[in-house]
Amino acid sequence: MLFGEHTQWLCLRKTMLDFSDTSSLSRSGTSSSDLIALDSDRPKILVIDDHSSSRMTAVALLSVEGYEVLEADSGPAGLKRVVEGNPDLILLDVMMPGMDGFEVCQRLKEDEQTRLIPVVFITALNDRRSRIMGIEAGGDDFLSKPFDRLELSARVKSLVRQKRLNEDLDHAEQVLFSIARAVESRDPNTGDHCERLVSMGKAFGEYIQLPRTDIRNLMWGGYLHDIGKVGIPDAVLLKKGSFTPEEREIMILHVTIGEKICKPLRTMHGVMPIIRHHHERWDGSGYPDGLAGNAIPYLAQVFQIIDIYDALTSERPYKRAFTPEEALEIIAQETEKGWRNPKLVQQFTDFIKSAQMEETSASPLNAERSAFSSAEC
Ligand code: SIN
Ligand code: FE
Secondary structure: OEOOHHHHHHHHHHHHHHHOOHHHHHHOOOOHHHHHHHHHOOOEEEEEOOOHHHHHHHHHHHHHOOOEEEEEOOHHHHHHHHHHHOOOEEEEEOOOOOOOHHHHHHHHHHOOOOOOOOEEEEEEOOOHHHHHHHHHOOOOEEEEEOOOHHHHHHHHHHHHHHHHHHHOOOHHHHHHHHHHHHHHHHOOOOOOHHHHHHHHHHHHHHHOOOOHHHHHHHHHHHHHOOHHHHHOOHHHHOOOOOOOHHHHHHHHHHHHHHHHHHOOOHHHOOOHHHHHHOOOOOEOOOOOOOOEHHHOOHHHHHHHHHHHHHHHHOOEOOEOOOOHHHHHHHHHHHHHOOOOOHHHHHHHHHHHHHHHHHHHHOOHHHHHHHOOOOOEO
16 A cells, blocks of 8 residues: 555554564554554644744654644643643753753653653744753754744654654664664664655555565664665765765675664664675676575565665766666666576566555545655555
8 A cells, every 4th residue: 555644654663663673573463443552643743832832843743744732821731731731852942041951851861761851842943942951851853933834744654753762672772763864864864764665665565475574674774774874974975976886895884884873773684685685696796796596694684675676766966866667677687797686677577567456546645645655565
C-alpha cells in the first residue's frame, strides 16, 4: 500500500515497534484493529508559549498535520502539562516571564521520566545567543518565528519518529541512531532518503518473504548503512562534481568506518553485512572487498537495490528525479553490465510494478497523498 505524509509516521512507528526488538515478535501481527489503535494513538505535541497568537499558529499548523496538540501559557504550567499529558515532543518558547524556556528544558532533561521527550526551542531568527544557551540546556532542535510550515512539519516528524524509536532501543543503540541522524542532516542531498529506505526495505522484504529478523535488519540498515560518513570530511562528502581517485579512496572508507562504529553492539550483528557490503557489485567490481555473486551477503544485495532505486527516483542537486520506469531501466542496464543479481532485480522490478498497480487502483485521495512520498509501507 502506498501511503502519504499523514499516515507515514504511523507506518514507521508501527514498523519500528514491530522490528526494533526480536523479542517483540508477538506484537507484530498487522490487523485493522492495530491500525485503529495506532490512529487513536496520534503523536502528542505540547506547545509552551506565553503569547497566545504564536501558540495558536503552532496549534493550527500541527493540528492540520494530524497531531494532537496540548497547550500551556507558562513554564510551570508546561511542566505540569508534561506530567499529565506525556507528549511526544515539546515546542518551547524561550522568552517567558517567570520561568524561561531554558529552565523548563533543563528541568525536563534532568528528569529520568521526561528526558527522552524532544524539546524544540522557538527562537527569533538569527538569535545565536539563545541557540547556544538552548544547546546547553539540552534542547534537541530550534525553530524560528515566524514558522515555516514545511520546516515545522519536517522537524516535528523527524523528532517524533526518533523519540518513538528511542523508546524501544537501549542507550547504546540510541547513540548510533543519533549519529546516523546527524550524518543525514550534514548531507543535504539525502533528505528523507533513510526514512524511505526503512519503509521500502520493510515492504520489499515482506514481498520476497524474508524472515522477520532479516526485515528488521534491512530496516535498521536504512538508517545506519551510511553511518560511517560521520568520518568523511565535508570536502569529500559534500562535493558536487565527480571524485578524484584520492577522494574516492576516502569515500570508500565510509563502509569500514561504519562497521567499526557498530561492531561493539551485539544487536547490530545482523546489520553489519549491510553496512560493510552495500557497495559490492555482483561481478566483483565493487568495494570494499570486491566480493562477487552470492559471496556478497544476501541482505546487502537486497538493500543495495533499494538504495539505488531510491537515489535514482529522488531529486539531487546534480540530477532530476527519474521516474520509476527510468530507474528500473537504469538498474536493468547495470544488471546487463554484471553489477547486480539478475534474479533479485527481477523480483524488485515485479515488486515496484505491483505496488504501482495497487496505487492506480487506490482511491484518488490516496493517489494524491502518495505524490508526497514514494515510499512503501
Ligand atoms: C554513498 O554511499 O552514498 C556514496 C558512496 C560512493 O559514492 O561510493
Ligand atoms: Fe554508502
